[in-house]
Amino acid sequence: MTTTQPSPTAAGSGSSATEAFRAARSTASGPSGVAPERVSAVLTSLLAGIHETIRSEEVTYDEFQAAKQFLIEVGEGGEWPLLLDVFVEHVVEDVASRTQSCTKGSILGPYYLPGQARLESPATLPQRPDEQGTVLVFSGQVRDTGGNPLPGAEVDIWQADEQGYYSGFAPHLPEGNLRGVVVTDSAGRFEIRTIEPAPYQIPTDGPTGKMIEAAGWHPWRPAHLHLLVSAPGMRTITTQLYFRGGEWLDSDVATATKPELILDPADAGDGTHTVEYDFVLERP
Ligand code: DHB
Numbered sequence: 001m002t003t004t005q006p007s008p009t010a011a012g013s014g015s016s017a018t019e020a021f022r023a024a025r026s027t028a029s030g031p032s033g034v035a036p037e038r039v040s041a042v043l044t045s046l047l048a049g050i051h052e053t054i055r056s057e058e059v060t061y062d063e064f065q066a067a068k069q070f071l072i073e074v075g076e077g078g079e080w081p082l083l084l085d086v087f088v089e090h091v092v093e094d095v096a097s098r099t100q101s102c103t104k105g106s107i108l109g110p111y112y113l114p115g116q117a118r119l120e121s122p123a124t125l126p127q128r129p130d131e132q133g134t135v136l137v138f139s140g141q142v143r144d145t146g147g148n149p150l151p152g153a154e155v156d157i158w159q160a161d162e163q164g165y166y167s168g169f170a171p172h173l174p175e176g177n178l179r180g181v182v183v184t185d186s187a188g189r190f191e192i193r194t195i196e197p198a199p200y201q202i203p204t205d206g207p208t209g210k211m212i213e214a215a216g217w218h219p220w221r222p223a224h225l226h227l228l229v230s231a232p233g234m235r236t237i238t239t240q241l242y243f244r245g246g247e248w249l250d251s252d253v254a255t256a257t258k259p260e261l262i263l264d265p266a267d268a269g270d271g272t273h274t275v276e277y278d279f280v281l282e283r284p
Pocket residue numbers: 081082083085086107108109110111200202221254
């Protein structure tokens with residue numbers, strides 16, 4: 001066991017998020033070229049929004065230069081994935097969800113890492129021998145929209161630890177900690193033994209954190225589990241699950257909570273929490 005626990009810095013997690021994003025992009029399948037007409041339409045609309053803000057708020061030269069400096073620092077700190085996932089992704093998800101009739105989705109966020117340990121259900125997520133936190137046994141079933149169970153579906157799960165840190169982005173945590181791909185059994189069921197995560201705080205020492213502070217906002221997300229649920233031939237669900245009564249549920253800095261995504265774990269009598277949640281996948 002390590003005795004020193006350097007706390008993750010914004011620069012550390014920010015630039016790791018940029019690296020993770022680049023790695024995922026380079027293996028992404030499908031066309032990445034966007035038609036010029038589409039680029040022009042989106043850019044025109046985006047710039048019109050910025051121009052209108054400058055006019056209505058009567059933005060000064062001083063404020064314009066401060067904004068430029070901030071954007072330069074976001075890039076230098078590698079924080080673009082953090083910034084965009086906190087303030088913009090939820091609307092992209094909202095638009096994508098217009099054509100979905102499966103389990104509600106939520107944002108992916110910047111901390112997904114592919115290629116984690118594949119575990120048969122029932123599974124215990126990889127964790128330190130002295131992992132802190134309330135034990136959570138999270139189980140459920142993956143089905144299609146017709147109610148048929150989906151054996152061999154994958155529940156790819158990742159989460160913060162009891163201090164709100166993600167492995168792969170906080171140097172003191174072992175690789176793969178509290179991450180795993182759990183495969184459903186012959187009845188489409190899964191059972192995952194883990195711990196309840198703590199709320200997550202945007203790193204306060206980087207440009208995103210400083211901007212939040214300058215605006216007088218708070219930097220917190222409520223405690224959450226991240227999930228990618230997939231099965232062959234089905235549309236993959238990207239979502240998050242939250243905890244009833246959790247702090248920051250009503251003021252998530254990333255605006256990514258939904259009432260359908262809130263778990264209500266029960267105490268099994270020994271301090272262990274248990275909860276069931278089912279996922280419904282649809283065809284593309
Ligand atoms: C961010 C972090 C998260 O854990 C998350 O779920 C969403 C966004 C972020 O720092 O951008």
